[in-house]
Amino acid sequence: MVHPMSEATTTLKPQAAKFDYVAFIIRAANVGGLAIIILLLSTIIASLAPGFLSPFNLFALTRNLAIDTVIGFAMMVVLACGHFNLAVGSIGVSAIMTTGFLLEGLGFPIPVAIAGGLATGALMGWMNGMLVIKTGIHSFVITLATASLFFGLMLILTKAEAFRNLPAAFNVLGKQRFLGPYSSMLFVTGLVGAALLILFKYSLTGRQILASGANPLAAEMSGVPVKRAIVVAHTLSGLLAGVAGVMVTARLAAALPSVGADWLLPSFLAPLLGGTLLIGGYVSVIGTLLGAILVTILQNGLVLLKVGSFWVQFYMGITLLIAVVLDRWRSYYAQRVGLT
Amino acid sequence: MKKFNYTSLLAKADWMPILGVTVLSIIILSIIAPAFLTRTNLFVMLRILSVTSIVAMAQMIVIGLGQMNLAVGAIGGLVGILFGGMMEVYGIPVPAAALIGLLIGLVCGFINGALIAYTGINGFIITLATMSIFTGLNYGITESIPFYHMPKQLIAWYDSYLGPIPNIVFIPLVTAALVALFLFRHPWGRYILAVGGNPVAAELSGISVRKTTLVAHTVSGTLGALAGVVSVARLGTAEPTIGAVWLLPSFAAPVIGGAVLAGGHVSVVGTMIAVVMILLLENGLFIARTNPYYMDFFLGLLILSAVVFNRWRTIQSEKREASVVIGEKV
Numbered sequence: 078m079v080h081p082m083s084e085a086t087t088t089l090k091p092q093a094a095k096f097d098y099v100a101f102i103i104r105a106a107n108v109g110g111l112a113i114i115i116l117l118l119s120t121i122i123a124s125l126a127p128g129f130l131s132p133f134n135l136f137a138l139t140r141n142l143a144i145d146t147v148i149g150f151a152m153m154v155v156l157a158c159g160h161f162n163l164a165v166g167s168i169g170v171s172a173i174m175t176t177g178f179l180l181e182g183l184g185f186p187i188p189v190a191i192a193g194g195l196a197t198g199a200l201m202g203w204m205n206g207m208l209v210i211k212t213g214i215h216s217f218v219i220t221l222a223t224a225s226l227f228f229g230l231m232l233i234l235t236k237a238e239a240f241r242n243l244p245a246a247f248n249v250l251g252k253q254r255f256l257g258p259y260s261s262m263l264f265v266t267g268l269v270g271a272a273l274l275i276l277f278k279y280s281l282t283g284r285q286i287l288a289s290g291a292n293p294l295a296a297e298m299s300g301v302p303v304k305r306a307i308v309v310a311h312t313l314s315g316l317l318a319g320v321a322g323v324m325v326t327a328r329l330a331a332a333l334p335s336v337g338a339d340w341l342l343p344s345f346l347a348p349l350l351g352g353t354l355l356i357g358g359y360v361s362v363i364g365t366l367l368g369a370i371l372v373t374i375l376q377n378g379l380v381l382l383k384v385g386s387f388w389v390q391f392y393m394g395i396t397l398l399i400a401v402v403l404d405r406w407r408s409y410y411a412q413r414v415g416l417t
Numbered sequence: 418m419k420k421f422n423y424t425s426l427l428a429k430a431d432w433m434p435i436l437g438v439t440v441l442s443i444i445i446l447s448i449i450a451p452a453f454l455t456r457t458n459l460f461v462m463l464r465i466l467s468v469t470s471i472v473a474m475a476q477m478i479v480i481g482l483g484q485m486n487l488a489v490g491a492i493g494g495l496v497g498i499l500f501g502g503m504m505e506v507y508g509i510p511v512p513a514a515a516l517i518g519l520l521i522g523l524v525c526g527f528i529n530g531a532l533i534a535y536t537g538i539n540g541f542i543i544t545l546a547t548m549s550i551f552t553g554l555n556y557g558i559t560e561s562i563p564f565y566h567m568p569k570q571l572i573a574w575y576d577s578y579l580g581p582i583p584n585i586v587f588i589p590l591v592t593a594a595l596v597a598l599f600l601f602r603h604p605w606g607r608y609i610l611a612v613g614g615n616p617v618a619a620e621l622s623g624i625s626v627r628k629t630t631l632v633a634h635t636v637s638g639t640l641g642a643l644a645g646v647v648s649v650a651r652l653g654t655a656e657p658t659i660g661a662v663w664l665l666p667s668f669a670a671p672v673i674g675g676a677v678l679a680g681g682h683v684s685v686v687g688t689m690i691a692v693v694m695i696l697l698l699e700n701g702l703f704i705a706r707t708n709p710y711y712m713d714f715f716l717g718l719l720i721l722s723a724v725v726f727n728r729w730r731t732i733q734s735e736k737r738e739a740s741v742v743i744g745e746k747v
Binding site: 221233398 | 485532536537538539541542543545546547548549550551552553554556557559560561665668669672678679708710711712713714715716717718720721724725728
């Protein structure tokens, strides 16, 4: 955007030499602000509750973080095209039970079982996507219905019975640490995050998903296969819900049918705190990661500070509210100084 | 006169198919299951209906505006336990406690509306946050422990009759009638549907989108609170889990009833029939002694088939209308 005043200055010196601090700060405020809040919060919690930095707590914290981030990613990829996936939890638990069944019921090797769980997730996501594009019904309604459908199907097939005798090698995945206390599952999350970063920044498919979210009509007219992009986003969302499911199975060392019921809030919290737009067209992988870090630290800290686990949800809500209001104010200010 | 007939026919057609399915299910259920038409079973169903229908109305109003209120259940739960707490701990008489409860719901709804209207943030995010806040308050206050000792007066009122009609029928019917009057006769109700249909056009016609958002969410919050109060009367205890599972039915009923999620079009009668339909499904599966796990599956299937059918019908009628327009021009 060219400001009338800046035209005169460009003739005098090259534009690159100008560094607009205000613009930089406002642009970085979203991710940077989150990082500052996280640092402040960790310092406060660490000074008040010495247990926060203990190896045991750091392990539990990073393990939860690894899983919650992937749950957030699962929602983020559909938000990218302006869609919802309320079935993230149901798909997650379906993947969990598939993995458990393949391991315990059929005695398949671990890689096959994991692949089966992920395939289940991707298939369910694909079904969501197909239903959305074939019927033209809002993804909120479709995934509300399929959430119930998938969950019901899982209950019918498993009779709500858990698989508790998983091979020991599988459970090791959930217990492994690196650099001392940190959960190795962070590697999985890092890998997924890097893949998503490349997808949305550099790949055609990723750009097409974002374009479909920003303006479906304009995207369609510019030759973007909008419907295909939507199906890809939903399939990816299902796949990521499956990844989160497999991670939970490794963490619990069991496949429980009760997992996933409480994924709705965390799945939205991380991307929304991280600045991903609900209307589509913009995602932030780093933001989602930071959002998940904030939520995990807050959750963990509240428990350590003995605020009482009953109040945790209250503070989660307050955090989300403050974050979105602050971000709204930031983008409003950014518009006023001529940035978008 | 001719024109009036046409519109009334169209209005009827809106919820006719689901009414047909519902009546058919009632006939089939009463033939194959003798337990269905017993007084006990009907009362069990009506007791559930008395809550679910109000929950559906609370969501329907916000859907009419083209927004969502994820906090309906959270408001119901918070008001439910505060209502119970006021009576058990402070000994406040039932009518006063109910009134204060409704006022709390009104304030919760007002907060939702104000936050959405004055920050311009999507209602989905705001109500997701306030859902968490209200539920958190609920659990923080009660620490998950219900208030068990509800006044006998409350339960007696719930089970009483108004003439020949039991209160549990009277409550949802009056609520639905009031909501219908509000949405289709009252200016603010019309504004809600106008804003839902086209916010820009509504704003240009002099309707304040902000105030309309405030009104819709305030009414929705109050109805959510009413559902909470009725829930306490139904259960005989004020449980913190009230409202925890309202999200699915609150959207399912209006959507099956023909509401458009984009806003501007809702059907009170359709929503009420849809509530009965969902109830019949649950009850039918229960009577047929199927595994309770089938419930989620069939509910999902019901929602999916209903919305797909609605969508198909809309497309058909659009095609018909288009051909009529073309016919006129040719």
